[in-house]
Amino acid sequence: MTLKGGVLGLLAYVCGLVLIISTSFAVNAKNPPQPLVIWLSNEFSVEAVSAIAKRFTQSSAIPVRVESPPFAHAKFPLFAPNGNGPDIFIDYHHRLGRWANQGLLASVDYLPTSMAQYVPLAVNSLKYQDQYYGYPLGIEVLSLAYNKNLVANPPTNWYQMQYWQKILMRQGFQSLVWPVEQTFYSFPFVAAFGGYSFAHSGFAFDAKRLGLSEPGASRGIDFLRALIAQNWLSLKANPAQIMKDFSQQQLAMMLVLPRHWHDLKKLGFSVGLTSLPSIENKPLRSFINVSAAYINQHSQQQDIAAFFIENYLTTETGLATLDKHVALGVPAYIPYLNRVASNPWVQTSFASLRDAQLTPNIPEIGRFFDVMSMVWRQLPSDKSSTLILQQAQQRVVQ
Template sequence: MLTRRHALGGALIGTTLLAAGCSSSDDGGAGEPSAAPSSSGAPVRGNEELVIWTDELKIDAIKQIADTFASANGITVGVQAITDLQANFVTANTAGNGPDIVVGAHDWIGNMVQNGAVDPLQLTAENLTSYAPIAVTAVTYNEQLYGLPYGVEALVLYRNTALAPDEPGTLDDAFAKGLELKSAGTVESAFNLPVGELGDAYHMQPLYTSMGGYVFGRNADGSYNPDDLGVGQAGSIAAAEKIRSIGEQGSGVLTRSVSGDNSIALFADGKAPYLLSGPWARADIDEAGIQYAFQAVPGFAGQQPAQPFAGVQAFFVASKGKNKAFAQEFVGNAMNTEESMKAMYEGAKIPPTLLSLQESEVAADPQLQAFLDAANNGAPMPSIPQMAAVFEPLGQGYSALVGGADAPTTMQQTGTTIADAIAAA
């Protein structure tokens, strides 16, 4: 099961490797070669003329597009599935063992640019007017376009319609219904938001923003300002008070027994009426066969709208790839078509960024609109390098609050921890 929390770009702590794939194609198509670790522990690119690194979720869709590109250009293209993708890519690129193209999250950009690991695309934002604006904004860094966006994801509120027939207008409505069902013994959990012992800052973001909290402030052009840290400020403390009030020492809506390991499964098994999750949860829920609906996450009554992080998946050109001309051609032209974008959507099931594809896919699957609304109303995950210092301490702060820790003290200490880490980087 893939969760967004596990895919977050954060501090590059290790470079553990497991490369999927076992054979290389000899027919000019897209192979899936094994990648032996280098002396640095990072994987090594295959022997093909153009090499693409991605994860297991996307490899089949990319191979389909790469096969066509390989045949049209008379070259070999290898597609490799790599774990710990961001860390391994940066390390391998520095050593000259990396791919020509890497596929990953937009919030890696700041770290990759800081490490000189990616080149700007030979496209501009003006070339991408057929894509959702939030996606183009997300892959633009320091006024340069670094990625071709193909998928966008954000949290939505799933609801078991057999347990909770009515769509909640606010989070308070959802909490009240969940507690009613839990008190009656109908469900085990009133509201499934992953907390666990380590916390989960990504999934808590809609609640945090509805109460006025923010992570980093924004400049006039919409870019994030690393000098304006909102954690520890008034809005974050108001959010902390709210989170504590619905935790284990308050109403009990949130508990540390619900984590990224069981939140989706509990909902799919009918043991929770609500689940805060993203498009990656839908396959497991569909397989379970329960009746459900989903909507953009509502805010608290009388407070600001809930604003989840919007994550954009994109194709990037490596700075030290062995065939950068073909890499730019593949990303800027071969991928930049409705046919390729449809292949990515059908293969990875991440809501598309291409506007024409959004329209056609929503016509076929109206519920997809809720995912798109959630992403369009969200805020791009900060891609600045300073974001690497945020998720771990903020998650731990949230877990402590759910456990009953003092709200002002916890949030102010968390802000200090983050600020110190940023200053030391």
């Protein structure tokens, strides 16, 4: 009895296995037009890209799916090689090197005429190992936003900033606060004193040469520590709280990116935008981030993706739609840049570019940001500033 049952069971098991394996070998027929899939990292507006995609669908009859999946950056390298990734990924340029190394991004062969239509800085930021990847959309840099009710004339150097800090403190306001633990906001202070991330010649970065042990760099750490000691800054400051304080007119100034611009204009009081102040006649050096549209190397419709980007996204109409939802900063496409060049905030950003430094796009930049995030946590410790930076440098290079 048991013997018979066992044999029958085993037979059923084998049949089941054979069925499963044979179905997985079934051949996929070639599909009718597949939708173009676009992923956005969460700083970008799904609405804006959907509006552009709608225009494309109307004239081409190709459906477009615009998504902003959670953990998009982690998913992209896992999904793309299996054919489950998007055709287009819109993101900032600093992840470019790692993804290009993994063979995830399709290179773009710019014709000289089309390359001339982009701001050179933007298109060069997308260059990695002598190949261009993706199309630039906008150039972003930190600026100083100030509440015109509280600050009559914005500070251009740190003496004036200290003056405002005194005046505003007396009146019960805060002057300038930023999220210290975020490298993007805090590194400009180290850079002002001579530190930098990776050495570069032209637009090629050297992963072995860091600028954290440059002579002045540790003074940037000292500078931040002094502000913490004066209770001017707190490690606990988070972006949401800062934005809330600013909108309730408790905080007079904040460091902002273009993606905050539209929010600032809706606050109900007059907000001005100006370049970052200088310290000891040296400018604060913000990172420059370039937003870009990449094409997935594993996509079956790279030509359609390129056509969409060239004719619908990086055009005057396309960028105007993007700009309307989330400000682009300095648009990378020159015809559209000319159209918005009279906007004072774009002018401010454009002027700030001179003192800012491009975020390196080599794969090692991920490690650099990881290590720097630990540097800010050590600000309250009693380690010397030089030692903190020295250890950080060793960790990045090791």
